[in-house]
Amino acid sequence: MNLAITLLVALAVSSVVGTVLQQNKAYESYIIKFGPFWFEVYKALGLYDVYSAGWFVFVLGFLLVSTSLCVYRNAPGFVREMRDFRLQHSARSLRAFAQHGEWAVALNAEALIAPLENYLRARGFRVRIKPQGAGLLLAGMKGAANRVGYILTHVAVVVICIGGLLDGNLPLKIKEWRGEVRLETKPGILIADVPQESRLPVSNPSYRGGINIPEGASTRDVILRLRDGYFVQALPFEIAVKDFRIEFYDNGQPKSFESDLVLIDPEREEPLVQTISVNRPLLYKNFAIYQSSFTDGGSRLSLRAWPLGGGAAMSMEGVVGGNYKLTSPEGALSLELTDFRLHNVKTAPPGSGKKFADIGPSFIFKLRNERGEALEFENYMLPLNLDGRGFYMSGVRSNENLPFSPLRIPVDAQGGVAGFMRFHAALRDPAQRVKAAQQVASAGPAGASTLGETAAELLERFAAGGFAATQEYIRTKLASLPSEQREQVARAYITLLQNSLYTLYMNLDLAQATDAGKQQQFFQDAVDALGALPEYGAPFYFELADFNQLQASGLQITRTPGKGIVYLGFGMIVIGVFVMFYLPQRRVWLALSEEGGQTRVLLAGASNRDPLGFAREFELLRDGLTERLQRL
Amino acid sequence: MSTSQETLIKDFGKPSFFGTLTLFDWVWAALALSGAGYVLYRYGAVMEAYETGILIGAAALVVATGCYWKPLRVFALAVAALSLSSVWLYGTQLANAETNFFLQYLLASQSAVMWMSALFILATFAYFISLFARSDYAGQIATALTWSAAASGLIGLLVRWRESYLIHPDVGHIPVSNLYEVFILFMLITSLLYLYYEGRYKTRALGAFVMLVISAALAFLLWLTFARTGGDIQPLVPALKSYWMKIHVPANFIGYGSFSLAATVGIAYLLRERAERVNPQGVFATRLPSLEIMDNLMYRAITLGFGFFTLATVLGALWAAEAWGGYWSWDPKETWALIVLLNNAAWLHFRFTKGWRGTPMAWWAVGGLLVTTFAFLGVNMFLSGLHSYGKL
């Protein structure tokens, strides 16, 4: 029995391991976390996939064996006990029970047998009667099923383990260990390119895999993720996603999603057509197909790439999931389109009367340089309305754990980004900068001969390094001045820069048709964006001109031959446990003996569980009997 | 003898069960069944088969528990009357909560929960006064306060259920879907379990200990409400839209509540055991129930918890098989539920196969609370997995 307890505790403790260490992550993340030495140690211990590590399976197997043995040893005794009414008790031994009561009745024992037997039967006891010395013994028992509860519970543990084993990946482990198959660890290759040694045959008895299928496409394979790689599992049928639909709550959270599936099995005459959704899988033979997620299935995006180093916008087409080569002044770049979102629901601005507002489609992409470093961007298709002005938003971040920091490009009079881009190009052009600086100088006080040069210098710094660089430049200029003059001079520099930028801007004559107030506002917003642009880190701004959305349905496909067995075990354990706890075995005895014309009636009782509860029950039994015997 | 053998046999064989039923028992059964009948008649056409099943099962359960534990009936009737009034006051307008006096201060979900909080705090004080001042009167007040607090909590949950539908029919769902809601459920179940044993064992001395656990849960609830706006009703993610949730979560919380109760009794046991040695005239040695009773109570609580936690884990597995594509994924929450079960199975085996009783088992039950708490909260706070709905 020590063994049972040790095993239960051992299993509990081993189970903890896999919950504190996230399982089946990419190996790199473990190396970063533990360092190369401990990474290897933990790997050897199987800690990255504890629940199928050899030692864990061993503990489970041990539990299985010992529970079986336990039932094997105990069950026969228990079954015998269920039939045994314990008729060997004597009046003496019964008096020693904690629960007993005694009466003397002026009737002969013979006349009492039938009423007493009836008394016990009416209270649920099964009764056996045996003559005993001068009198006789009535033995009652109820709750014999309590022992069945024990057997059910413990057999259930074995049954569940066996079913679980059938559904586990032990066969795969063995194949892997014997070198018959090899885990594929290269990310991002096409299923078709996965080598034969990483493919599992249709005959594989149990698995649980996932696959994303774009609308209109179909598959005969699923991906089984394991540790830091995956296998490709062949299915005995083909699954096509005819349509995928998703609904949202007002706050943009997904409300429900569903797919229309067609399952084509050569063994069936007609394809099976069914719609699945979360919590409503398709069940077919030993297989179950679940709606588990959704992603982009390769939406087509029409983009306009605005080079931030100057030059005309280029149009390009791309598909989400695709990789595109670009050239920029800073070298070759690759554009990786990673996602497209049709809806972006944010909290609505106050006063709009609504809680949430959809700010329209966006797409997410990465720009990777030749050194492999990438920045991630999220660009919105439609301008966002902020304080009554429109802005094209583009978020950028260098790391997935950071929030996107936004760049806000003001909408021009035509509703696009062209105006801003022209302003930007002018700022990058030395000739236009010098021209604007001279204009500012000539309008200024006559004696200030260096004004034009300073203005040009400021513009150049601003163009190259934005707000940060300009500030730095002004700070170095101020260093030689006495401190009380600094503030005043700094303000003069800023005014000069502001005037020069404004002149540069007015030279472009972008303003057409808009009123002076709007024009001024646009200028301010554009300067804010230009000042932040050097931080943006990308040589292009990508504008989403058009799209054609294609969604993919994320399916999980499982093959679980042991599921029925496991469910049987579930039923057994629930019934067994409740029977064991709430159907205590209760035994009572009535010993009758005739003494001098009277009959002595002795009642005693015992239960194998809940002594206090039984004491109460016994009291009722005794009182009921007292009442009836008194009436005689 | 005047009685013939025949009548004698009959008299002895009179069933004991129906004879013990009172008029109230019959009225109670009639009320519960006609309530269920009304719902079936009104909404039967739009109910799915499993909902009908749950309704009938629930009605039978209500009748049975009411006959088994009589005070529950007054409680249930009061809760039903007040919740229905609240639903009636709301009508179809959620905004009534801001204009109607009764809703605003009493019967809107959040108000009822605030009442529950206040009453639990008062009950905690009353139980402590009753224990240390050896005052039975304070004890009676404490019991009444606890009943009222539990009623407020249940009203709060039931009304919240209705409110979620008033926000939008799509948003409507049973309030057992996030931490705020299950914390109320936890306090409710723990206090009711305690009240049952209080009546059964005729002792109020354990109240102070149980209320400490409830107060700790309350502190957490208030923090959630005010620091995390956890009280807002959120729509359900698709995975949670399942009838399994309605039975899986309550079964789990009967388990959590029972295990917490076992641990608090364990603490009381240890205090009394020590007091009997060092201070036999003190409060702990004289007011707390006997060691035998507490030992038995611990066992009862653990078996109840074990039964329901087994059921909940099985239900969870069946649900997971529908929602996640597998009945067992070794997800941290799942695994910790298993650990809780294994821990308690080990406890039961110690008691049954090795016959251990008393102090070591009490220590173990107290330690078990740490395991249970981790499974309940720790997993949400420190580990990530598929059960990420109740994230902190």
Ligand code: HEM
């Ligand atoms: C995961 C595995 C197991 C579970 C969940 C389990 C569960 C239980 C439960 C709930 C009880 C009832 C305690 C009570 O009546 O209050 C029990 C009793 C018992 N178990 Fe286990 N058990 C397991 C494994 C084992 C093993 C491996 C053995 C033997 C080596 C064992 C032997 C016993 C015995 C002898 C009893 C007492 C029966 C009685 O006297 O009524 N159990 N078990």
